[in-house]
Amino acid sequence: MRGVRALLVLLTIAAAVLVPSTPAVAGDAPSYPEFPYPPTTYQEPFRGQFHFSSQAGWMNDPNGLVFANGLYHFFYQHNPHGLEWDTMHWGHATSPDLVHWTQKPVALEPGVHPGTLFSGGGVVDKANTSGLRTGALDPIVVFSNTNGVSIFYSNDNGRSFQAYDGGRKQIEIDGESRDPNVVWDADRRQWVMVLWSNRGGNGADIYTSPDLLRWTFASRYAADWLFECPDLFVLPLDGRPQWVLTSATSEYVVGTFDGRTFRTDRPQPKKMNLGTTYAGGSFYAAETFDNTPDGRVVQMAWQGGNRGNSWTGNATFPVALGLTGSPDGPKITRTPVPGLDSLRADSRTWRNAAVTGTNNLFAGILADTYEITARFDLRGATAREFGFALHSRSDGTADRTVTYDRAAGTVYGKPFQVGGDEVSVRILVDRGQLEIFSGDGLFSVADNVNFDSAAVSQGIRLFANGGQVRLKDAKFTRLSTSWGTAQSTLDSTLAGPWHATAGSWTDVAGGKQGQASGDSFYLSASTAGDAIYQGDLRLDSAQAAGLTFRAGADGAGYTANIDAGGVVKLWRPGRDIASYATPIAKGQTYHLKVQTAGSRIQVWLNHGTTPIIDATDTAYSSGRFGANVYRGAATVQNLNTGPGGFPGFPSGPWTATGGTWTTTPDSLRANASGDAFYLSDRTASDLVYEGDLTVVNGVAAGLTFRAGADGAGYTANIDAGGMVKLWRPGRDIAVHATPIVQGRSYHLKVQASGSRIQVWLDGGTAPVIDAVDTTYGEGRIGLNVYGGTAAVRGLSLS
Numbered sequence: 108m109r110g111v112r113a114l115l116v117l118l119t120i121a122a123a124v125l126v127p128s129t130p131a132v133a134g135d136a137p138s139y140p141e142f143p144y145p146p147t148t149y150q151e152p153f154r155g156q157f158h159f160s161s162q163a164g165w166m167n168d169p170n171g172l173v174f175a176n177g178l179y180h181f182f183y184q185h186n187p188h189g190l191e192w193d194t195m196h197w198g199h200a201t202s203p204d205l206v207h208w209t210q211k212p213v214a215l216e217p218g219v220h221p222g223t224l225f226s227g228g229g230v231v232d233k234a235n236t237s238g239l240r241t242g243a244l245d246p247i248v249v250f251s252n253t254n255g256v257s258i259f260y261s262n263d264n265g266r267s268f269q270a271y272d273g274g275r276k277q278i279e280i281d282g283e284s285r286d287p288n289v290v291w292d293a294d295r296r297q298w299v300m301v302l303w304s305n306r307g308g309n310g311a312d313i314y315t316s317p318d319l320l321r322w323t324f325a326s327r328y329a330a331d332w333l334f335e336c337p338d339l340f341v342l343p344l345d346g347r348p349q350w351v352l353t354s355a356t357s358e359y360v361v362g363t364f365d366g367r368t369f370r371t372d373r374p375q376p377k378k379m380n381l382g383t384t385y386a387g388g389s390f391y392a393a394e395t396f397d398n399t400p401d402g403r404v405v406q407m408a409w410q411g412g413n414r415g416n417s418w419t420g421n422a423t424f425p426v427a428l429g430l431t432g433s434p435d436g437p438k439i440t441r442t443p444v445p446g447l448d449s450l451r452a453d454s455r456t457w458r459n460a461a462v463t464g465t466n467n468l469f470a471g472i473l474a475d476t477y478e479i480t481a482r483f484d485l486r487g488a489t490a491r492e493f494g495f496a497l498h499s500r501s502d503g504t505a506d507r508t509v510t511y512d513r514a515a516g517t518v519y520g521k522p523f524q525v526g527g528d529e530v531s532v533r534i535l536v537d538r539g540q541l542e543i544f545s546g547d548g549l550f551s552v553a554d555n556v557n558f559d560s561a562a563v564s565q566g567i568r569l570f571a572n573g574g575q576v577r578l579k580d581a582k583f584t585r586l587s588t589s590w591g592t593a594q595s596t597l598d599s600t601l602a603g604p605w606h607a608t609a610g611s612w613t614d615v616a617g618g619k620q621g622q623a624s625g626d627s628f629y630l631s632a633s634t635a636g637d638a639i640y641q642g643d644l645r646l647d648s649a650q651a652a653g654l655t656f657r658a659g660a661d662g663a664g665y666t667a668n669i670d671a672g673g674v675v676k677l678w679r680p681g682r683d684i685a686s687y688a689t690p691i692a693k694g695q696t697y698h699l700k701v702q703t704a705g706s707r708i709q710v711w712l713n714h715g716t717t718p719i720i721d722a723t724d725t726a727y728s729s730g731r732f733g734a735n736v737y738r739g740a741a742t743v744q745n746l747n748t749g750p751g752g753f754p755g756f757p758s759g760p761w762t763a764t765g766g767t768w769t770t771t772p773d774s775l776r777a778n779a780s781g782d783a784f785y786l787s788d789r790t791a792s793d794l795v796y797e798g799d800l801t802v803v804n805g806v807a808a809g810l811t812f813r814a815g816a817d818g819a820g821y822t823a824n825i826d827a828g829g830m831v832k833l834w835r836p837g838r839d840i841a842v843h844a845t846p847i848v849q850g851r852s853y854h855l856k857v858q859a860s861g862s863r864i865q866v867w868l869d870g871g872t873a874p875v876i877d878a879v880d881t882t883y884g885e886g887r888i889g890l891n892v893y894g895g896t897a898a899v900r901g902l903s904l905s
Contacts, residue, residue, distance in 0.1 A: 128416075131186045131194035133218030136805035136895035137780040139266055140212035141196075142596055142616040143187045149590035151415045153539035153557050156476045156588040157450055158412065160421040161198055162210040162595075164192055167420055168336060168355075168392035169227025169407050171249040171801055172199055175401050176264045176889055180207050180213055180247065181407065181422070184226055190805065195224045195584035197251070199265060201593075205405065205425040206446040209593040212616070215251065219804060220259055221274030226336055227251035228280035228288030230298070230319070231398040231639070232260075237319040239271070241775075241801075241851050248319050250287040254304065255279045258320065262850055267803050269850035271320065271750055278314060278322050285357075286336045288394065289319070295366040299325075301339040301352070311337040311352065325367040328686060331487055332358050332376050336392040339369070340404050344430040344437050351439070355392045357384040357408075361430065361437040379428075379439040380408070381521040382553040387411035390423065390553040404428040405444060412555030421521030423553050424542055426528060431549065447478070447586070450474040454584040462493060462578050463572040469495075473565040475558070476584055479534040481569075481581035483511070486528045489574030492520075496568035497536055498558045505568065507556045509534055519552050520545055537586075594619070599746040600733050600772065600868070601631035608662045611737065617645065617767070618744030621652070628655055628662030628732035635748070640732055641700035642746040643769045646667050646693045649739030651676075654746070657730040664730045667710045668737070669697050674752070674806070675712055676721050679727065687719040689714070694745075695763060696851045699771050700752070714753050716768075747772050755798075756888075756904035758787035764818045766892055774801075775899045777892035784811055784818030786889035789904065796888060797856035798865075798902040802827045802849050805895010810857055813886035820883050822891045823857045823866045823876070831855070831868055833876050835883065843868070843875040852900070 134141050144162040154160060165186040173180050178201045185198030197215035200208045215224045229249035232239065239246045240258045244386050247261045249268070255276035259268045271277070278287075284304035292299045292315075300314040300322060310329035314322040336355035341348045344361075352369055357380045362371030381792050382390035395409035413421040424447070429440040457468050462483075464648060479495060493514045496505035511518050511530050520530065527547055533544040538560060543552045558564075567583070572656065575673040593603055597619040605612075608630065610623025636657070644652045646669065653668025653676075665684075667677045669691045674685040689712065691697070700711040702718075710720035734743040751772035761768075766783025769776050777783060791812065800808045809824025809832075821840075823833050831843040847853065856867040858874075866876035890899055 111245060111735055112319070117508065120236055122166070124499040131196065132255070133194070134216045135780075137778060139216055139219045139804050139896070140214070141216055142212040142614065144210060144264045144614070146613045149588065151282065151325040151417065151755070152560060153413060153415050153722040154418070155413065155421050155537040155540050156590065157206065157447070157586055158410075158421045158424055158537050158540045159208045159407075160418050161185060163417045164188065164198075165192055165419045166198060167192065167386075167409050167411065168226040169409060169422060170226050170251075171247075172394050172396040172407065172591065173229045173231050173247055174246050174396055174534075175231045176244050178203060178264065179396065180229075180265050182229065185213070187213055190414065190438065192409070193489070194274070196309055197224055201265070202450060204446040204449065205444050207451055207589045207592045210595045210656065211437045212596065214265060215249070215259060220268065220270050222276070223255045224251050225253050228394065228400065229397060230289050230291065232319060233398065236298070236317065250289060250300070252276060253285045254283060256287045256300070256322070260850070266346055267850070269804065269848070270320045270894040277320060280304060280312070284312065286905055290339050290341075290397070292364070292366065296666050297366065299339065299364070301337045303333070303335050303337055309334045313367070315367065328352065328369050328376070329441070330376070336394070340395050342404055342428060342430040342439075344432060348435060348867060349430055353379070353393065355386070357382075357390055357393065359439060367430060377435075379440060379441060380551050380553055380794070386493065389555050393423075395428070402644065406441070408553065408656050409552060410540065411554050422539060424510055424540075426551075429548065431547070440550055441544065441551045442548040443533070443542075443544065450586045450589055452585040452587050454582060457558070457581045459580070460578045461575050462490070462569055463575045464570060464572055466579070467568050468578070468709050469567040469569045469583065472567050472583060473562060474536075474567065475560050475565055476538060476586045476588070478584045478586055479536070479567070479581065482531045482579040484529060484579050485525065488576040490571035490576045491573030493571040493576045495534065496570060497534070498564050499566040499568045500564050501566075506558050507554075509543055518545060518550065521550070521552055523550055537905065546818045557561070573816075577580065582757070587732070597746065598744060598771065599631070600748055601633040601746055602631055604627060605631050605733075606660075606890070615742060617736070617742045618643070620647065620740055620742045621734065622740040623736055625738065626662070627736050628658065628733050629743070630655070630660065630662060630731045631746075633732050633748070634730055635732070636729035637704050638748050639700065639702045639750050640748050641698065641752060641770065642734065643696050643698050643744040645696045646691065646743045647740040647742060648693070649703055649736050649741035651737040652741030652743065653734075653735045654701055655731075655733040655735045656701060656703065658733060659730055662733065662735065665708065665724070665725050666735045668735060669699070675710065675719060677708060677710055677722055679724065684708070684723040684724050685720045689719075689760070695767055696767050713762070714755060715760040716757040717759070718759070745771055755902035756787075756790045760899070761785055762789050762816070762891070764816070767852050775890070776896065777890065777899070778896045779892050780894065782818070782891065782893050784814065784889050784891050786811070786814060786816070786818060786887045790886055791888060792885040794888070795856065795858045795905045796903075797854065799852045799854050799900040800825050800876065801852045801898040802847065803896040803898055804849055805893070805897070806896030808899065810855055810885075811889040811891045811892040812857060812859060813883040814889060815886055818889065818891065820886045821864065821880070823855055824891060824893070825853050825855065831875055833864060833866055835880065840864070840880050841876045841878040845875070850900075866877045
């Protein structure tokens with residue numbers, strides 16, 4: 108993120124936005140992760156169809172680009188609450204292929220994550236050098252803050268982030284600094300950080316670390332041109348690794364790194380992109396991905412000139428970087444990633460044709476988003492200039508022209524060095540973006556253009572002025588949209604694409620919200636006959652909502668639902684198969700699990716051990732999985748197949764007292780702003796009760812016992828303030844001081860015998876609490892969360 112002088116540029120740009128904005132605000136742990144975006148089809152004027160833009164709000168620098176656990180993660184500087192630069196968050200999007208992006212909730216949020224959340228980098232700690240891993244997934248570790256560096260990490264593939272060491276700066280720097288970026292130095296098996304600082308002028312400070320947590324200053328590379336957002340990475344040249352140091356302004360030098368010091372014998376920087384390389388221009392603050400599966404160095408940059416009525420800014424299309432030798436030293440090449448092929452639709456080709464001022468080979472083609480590749484033979488060419496008029500109209504005007512000027516030696520007005528007797532261009536045209544490549548990637552320009560998508564403005568004109576030129580070959584390819592292929596907030600193991608049969612289904616913070624006047628189904632592409640299927644359901648204003656299975660494309664199949672009339676029901680078109688009477692409250696989340704085996708269908712409610720419905724029906728033997736809403740709005744979440752979830756001790760359905768309690772494939776998750784309880788129907792006096800607890804973000808999570816229906820009883824909890832505590836309403840009975848790290852799992856065991864209550868932590872041989880209290884002699888067994896989000900696994904009771 109930029110300093111004062113660059114911020115003035117941003118605010119000047121933002122002032123041109125006519126739509127009023129709401130200042131960004133600090134959030135809190137109970138509302139994290141935030142998903143504040145209104146629905147969009149991504150079809151607004153000037154919205155890129157294959158260039159990433161935030162679903163809504165302001166975006167600038169790419170941050171912490173990584174490939175982790177099967178997905179590319181694109182984080183970015185973000186104001187989700189307005190169209191101008193304001194209090195910075197880290198936005199988040201994911202992609203399986205660098206082309207099809209899906210907006211995710213906010214990753215780092217002021218008020219939840221301490222410090223100044225300006226630009227930074229990220230890595231995937233596959234070897235767990237940091238020791239931060241708590242589960243099966245590789246940790247994502249990111250770096251941010253100003254005038255020093257704080258560390259944040261995620262053990263759930265970017266769903267939530269915790270602050271390491273409470274957000275305390277692990278590097279303290281006197282003076283102004285920002286934009287830490289980290290790379291793995293394989294030769295010396297160490298991590299290397301580069302960040303911008305103004306110690307005596309512009310330059311990059313270099314630090315090293317064995318574990319991503321302990322950092323040692325190594326050296327400084329001072330250079331006037333090196334302002335903001337440095338990136339450091341390795342590219343091969345003739346089989347030998349070369350280190351490349353870049354700045355926010357697209358400038359770079361190539362050199363060596365000995366584990367402490369970066370050196371170059373060519374200190375005059377080159378530019379890798381000839382767009383407008385200032386904050387708010389068309390190419391700024393580029394960053395490369397860590398841990399790409401094929402070893403490519405892939406880069407994306409910020410384009411600040413794109414805006415609509417709900418978003419500001421976009422990213423350049425991802426490119427693979429390379430190095431090639433030249434008399435002027437090594438130069439970077441930039442080539443669009445091949446994933447663009449997945450968007451290709453119809454195409455046309457031409458070979459060996461003369462181009463003049465009168466024979467437009469592209470006549471009759473109308474296109475909005477597309478790619479053009481062309482090669483021109485300069486031998487015998489007489490044309491003064493030639494090229495393509497993009498989004499041209501019958502009156503001869505066009506939204507933008509890509510021209511090679513022979514006398515000036517320029518393409519698109521930028522210096523261009525011809526290799527041999529040929530000029531080649533590759534042009535990517537999107538609704539608000541234009542990118543031009545040539546010379547095997549040595550030449551690249553990124554620009555923002557407000558293309559007119561009206562049919563009368565979608566022409567393409569291939570021209571030559573002042574003579575003719577021979578076209579060796581050319582190809583036009585229409586490019587489809589990359590949006591809408593995955594789920595933003597619906598967590599599910601089911602395959603897409605999904606489709607709705609009626610009504611509307613939109614992304615909300617709690618999952619997927621369906622709304623309909625009658626029945627509406629939201630159906631995945633996953634099908635099965637016999638299966639276990641489960642999910643979380645909440646009635647907002649709806650009469651009913653349910654899990655649909657063995658269904659056709661129109662939703663006709665079985666549905667197990669919760670109904671505000673006070674019933675859980677299994678039904679199919681034309682028949683209510685079975686029902687179970689129980690209070691169902693609007694605004695409360697319920698977990699249903701369905702198991703099918705041939706004609707037998709069983710339904711469980713809220714983790715009860717015994718099915719509440721056990722019925723037989725032969726109408727449907729296999730079909731799709733999905734969800735249903737009836738007469739109003741309802742929210743569904745965690746639609747998963749398989750037995751995973753919340754295994755615990757035998758009990759009837761659990762009951763929530765406050766908060767939201769949902770079930771992922773590996774845990775029960777709880778979220779509440781104050782105290783909330785989840786209570787089984789099991790009661791006990793003397794007991795041994797244990798489980799694994801995680802404070803994901805927030806304050807505390809605990810085991811509750813000897814409690815009433817409102818949760819009043821004893822609770823033994825872990826508290827992120829640094830303690831294990833035994834408490835009851837009105838009194839903290841005993842406290843054991845110990846570090847409790849957000850995001851890590853802790854095992855608590857409670858033994859209650861008469862008035863004596865003992866608590867063990869993480870399998871210790873001695874209890875950390877041994878206390879006496881006589882207030883409660885018997886009551887329910889359950890769980891507690893306070894002031895944030897918690898996860899619970901592996902409960903047992905004896």
